[in-house]
Amino acid sequence: MTTDAMADVFEEHRPVLLGVAYRMLGRVADAEDVVQDAWLRWSGGDRSGVREPRGYLVRITTRLALDRLRRIKARGETYVGPWLPEPYPTDFGDTAPDAAERAVLADSVSLAVLVVLESLSPLERAVFVLREAFGYPYADIAAMLDRGEPAVRQLAGRARRHVEERRPRYEVDPVRRRDLTERFLAAAAGGDLAAMMDLLAPDVRLVGDSGGKSRAPLRVLHSADKVGRFLHGTARKGVADLSFRFLELNGGPAVLVLSGDEPDSVFQLDVADGRVRTVYVIRNPDKLRHLAAAR
Incomplete structure (x- = not known):
């Protein structure tokens, strides 16, 4: 794959990668940094054997975001007053081809949901984002995170219950x-x-x-x-x-x-x-x- 072709493939999937990283982190600048790091990983090696670039890139992005989220949590920084995510412009374009999928994506990036996601563990958050926002099968998520599928299903169930119990029910029209x-x-x-x-x-x-x-x-x-x-x-x-x-x-x-x-x-x-x-x-x-x- 030529350099130009690699760049074209990456740009095609950039909105999805940024969406994954932002939902993981709730911070636009951090998400953009993660996507840039993913580009460096993608462009710096031989990708001729990659059959599904989107899945491969989402895996890289998820792992980078997970590492960054763990570092943020480990720092234990205190925040003055209530915390809200950085506001995120949402123009989903071709990543949401119909109204139903767009509604799911919009809900997963809402301020109310992202506030609840802050209370999940980094691994629970990664599983929830990949499963609930982007619909990845459990087997794919397990491969992305180097976890067994039963463990991923357990994480997903726990995260889903946590979010459902805490997120408010509002009009989304x-x-x-x-x-x-x-x-x-x-x-x-x-x-x-x-x-x-x-x-x-x-x-x-x-x-x-x-x-x-x-x-x-x-x-x-x-x-x-x-x-x-x-x-x-x-x-x-x-x-x-x-x-x-x-x-x-x-x-x-x-x-x-x-x-x-x-x-x-x-x-x-x-x-x-x-x-x-x-x-x-x-x-x-x-x-x-x-x-x-x-x-």
Whole structure:
């Protein structure tokens, strides 16, 4: 296989590899580093005997991501305030040929699911991502991870139960989410507390991720009264040069708030029964830099 051919094959599968690495790590920069390392492994040796490049590349990427995730866990770093994944632009293109598969991929990359995946062991997370998000057979996953198939099935079952018990059940219809997001943004930007309160579920939560580097609640806010008043107070303080852009992030509609030309924050809503159930606010500047180009 020529160098150009190897590059073409790798680029064909890059979206899948990045999707695997991001779901494993929840960090865009780390995922991109892993994919780059996978390219170096792919391009640095003789691949003439590889019959299925996609499977081979997913195996390399999974192992690299698993090693990196274990190192991250071993460092035991503390994070200031609630942690959320880095927002991830989701344009699945040819990797999701129909609506049903796209819905599965979108759900597996949602903020709510990725937060739950953080509580899995690295190996459980790898098995869950490969099985639930990408549909690999147990035998293939076992080969990728150098584990026996019975052990992989056990890991998959344990991870699936853990995720099902902890992830919230929300409306995933993108049209409804977009409509409610637009109405919510209009109420918040206009300082209309009454309109905002009408959109909030009584038990709504606000999860703010600043990493201690920007202003955001250092604890999860619970109840419509607390969430509504916090957002109302934030809107009243205002910043003159703010602008808003809609993007698809983590499989759903989101709002990118810009201060001048720089990303200031990301808002995304989880909704059910026509009400906002969770408000995610990401303000850690380290998690927003990559969105400058995405906008």
